[in-house]
Amino acid sequence: MSNRNHIMFVDDDEEDRFIMLEYFRESGNESHIHFITNGQEALDYLESIPEDGNLPRLIVLDLNMPILNGTQTLFQLKRSRRFKDIPVIIFSTSENENEKRKCLSMGADDYLVKPASYNEGLKVVEKFTRFLEDVERNS
């Protein structure tokens, strides 16, 4: 059960991690959220999962991260035969249209702007939940 809703949340911002966790809890989403602080760690972790092990159901990527940033990580994921089918949602502060278009063209499944209000936060979690449900239905 926990494996089925396994979300990998890659973000170096401790506060955002805290906020998201709160929201997930509040909205009743029971997904297991695995927090990782940069792209390189995320890739290392994925590599460490055995062939028959369970890959995350969804990867949420921040863009502005140290060591390996969001777009670099996205690029690595999408060129990997093993990880390219894991859905990726970009989760960033940037409202830049160019950045959004770039990420979607690189294979990201969605682009969400980090919430600036309580209600926006709730909506974001709602979207994550709905997305996971879609993935579930299609698999």
Next chain:
Amino acid sequence: MKEVVCVNLENDMDLILAHKRVMKLCELTGFSLIQQTSIATAVSEVARCAIDFGKSAELNLGICNSAGKRMLQAIIGDSRDFSPRCKDAIQYAKRLVDDVQVISGNKEFSIILRHQLSYGHTITDARLNAFIDYFKSEPPVSPYDELRRKNLLLQELAEKVQESENDFRVLTDSLPLMMLSANNGGTITYANKWLKDFFGQVPRDLTGISWQPLLHPGDYASFNKDVQNAFVNGETFTAQYRFVEKASDTYLWHIFSMIPLKNEKDIIIRWIGFIFDINAQKQIEQTLKDNRELKEIQKQLYENQAELQDKIIKLNRSNYELEQFAHLASHDLQEPLRKLLFYSDVLTTRYPDQVDDYGRTILHNMGAAVGRMKELINDLLSYSQLQKPNLSFAPVNLETLFQEIIRDLELPVRESGATIEYDELPTLQGNPIRLRQLFVNLVSNALKYSRKGIPPIIKVFSTKEDDHVSIHVRDNGIGFAEEYKEKIFGLFERLHTRDQFPGTGIGLSICRKIAELHHGSISAVSVPGDHAEFIVSFPLDQELTTQP
């Protein structure tokens, strides 16, 4: 016979002269005075008949040898035989001199009188020549004779002048330069063949307008002045002018030189002019000069290019730095703001009971301040991104663009009760995102700066002038004073307090930047309290469709 002197027999003066000459020759050859008179009388008698009845008689006096004797001889010859009319004279002469003969030829007729020289009187050739010289330089015998002699001299001189003039002509014509001479009045008295050939004519005067068609328009005035000065100063002068060659109808550079010719009293009697072709030299000079200038320009060009390259590098660097700044601003500056907003919102939403009214006001004000900061950063970011000049262009249908803008601004339009009308608008070559940003700003401003209680009416229309097409956005709002019509486009310029109208003061700067990136411009006109109108102009070649 050795001839000593000759006298024409035409009139009485000739007769006197003939008599004198005979008397003299007799004297020189040693005859006594009586003998001199006898011989002279004999010759004179016959000569008188020749003058009276002959046609063009001539008397030749000389010395001859006849039968071993040295004799003085006088031959009176004519083309007409006048002897029948002077039988008496011949008879008379026969009595006075040793021998008189009448010789009648086909066309010539002559009477020869001879008289033997005194015995022992020898006359050498040298003496004979001395006689000849004597008669040549014989002092004038009469005014008539004098006149005659001078006339002869003059004729001789004229022949010589003619000869030397011919020489001069041949000489000047064979030199490859133009020559002329002029009198003191400037009238040209002589011009050589080269000059005639070159100009196709010879001007009458050195001064005056006859040279105008022969000179380059830029040289005529100075030529005229120089020549006149030369006449006034009486000094040699040399200058360079462009003369027209008749054959090729081209201007060729020449050296023109005028030299005064003076007599022994140092008075100028004539001017000599030379015109010498130096066009080839001039061309070489010009080519060398051009070459030098070309090299100079080339050098300048290289320097400018290097400078430009340097500036481009610096510009690229500063562009890069700007991009980096934009990137940093988008993430790092906005991040804490977002969280401030978020936390204050969470406080008011999730803990409504724990926060009292005052606390809520403070939280609300904090939120508003953060909101402004966020807006400011976004606008700054937007403006800095416009510094990147490489915009991609595509056809943008402005009518469709305005439909979309009205749809996007639906909420503020509804709230303010505004009406937005637009005429038929053209399709332009431009960057869709930036053009949208530009017109959204203008329409948003029109909505924002409305008069209290009066619903905004915004009219969008286009006009076309010689070389540009303009899009007008006109409202019925508060407008602005004339003095601010340029100022409002400056960065961070605001005409109102934030309480009256919120804003960052960047919006119109962005509009101007976008217009400029489209090779266009933006301007504004207004009547305060009545309306404001913003006009965005684009070059006509950016218009793709023409409105009807």
